[in-house]
Amino acid sequence: QIAPDGEPPMDEKAKQKAQLEQLNNFFNSPFKDDRRFTIYHMAQVTRDRLETSQKLVNALFFDKIFQMLLKTQDEKNKLKAFEILCNLIQSPTHRKRLAKEGYFRQVYEALQVGKIDERTLEKLSWMTTLICFHPDMIEQIVSLKLLKFIISLVESKFSASIRSNAVLAISLLTYHESLFNELISNGVIDIVMDLCMDQNGDI
Secondary structure (H helix, E strand, O other), X not given: OOOOXXXXXXXXXXXXXXXXXXXXXXXXXXXXXXXHHHHHHHHHHHHHOHHHOHHHHHHHHHXXXXXXXXXXXXXXXXXXXXHHHXXXXXXXXXXXXXXXXXXXXXXHHHOOOOXXXXXXXXXXXXXXXXXXXXXXXXXXXXXXXXXXXXXXXXXXXXXXXXXXXXXXXXXXXXXXXXXXXXXXXXXXXXXXXXXXXXXXXXX
């Protein structure tokens, strides 16, 4: 049977449907290793085949894996789900949906500094850096007050990796002309220069 133009052969469509059903069943399984298989598979797919994984992402991430990310106490699954989220930021389509439909906001509201462990905060700081990299995220950066969040991560009480992510995010923000005055008024440039010139520092 010939498939409509632009669609994979029917046998390929059936294969994709079966794969989605299997991954969905694994995710809903009462056994944690089954759920972990789905999450790890999605992390690999969104890393290596992001542009061709849209159906899987739409079916499994936004209503399932994302909600698990905000609530789970399983550190491995949470950190791997964060990897999926960071991978999706590289896609203009997914990135805009994450911003427009309030997914980024939910992350910052649910995972606040001082209430999460350092490994989770490291993932959150890297996600923030990725958001700052993309010019189409400027409204999101402003509405979520990410500059204030980033400045808070520069404090010496945080690990070198978290602080490095914060410094990189700040450097990326300097490319947004609309934020440059805010960076200056908050003394951000001076903060970064002091960090770079501190020979006893670890970043």
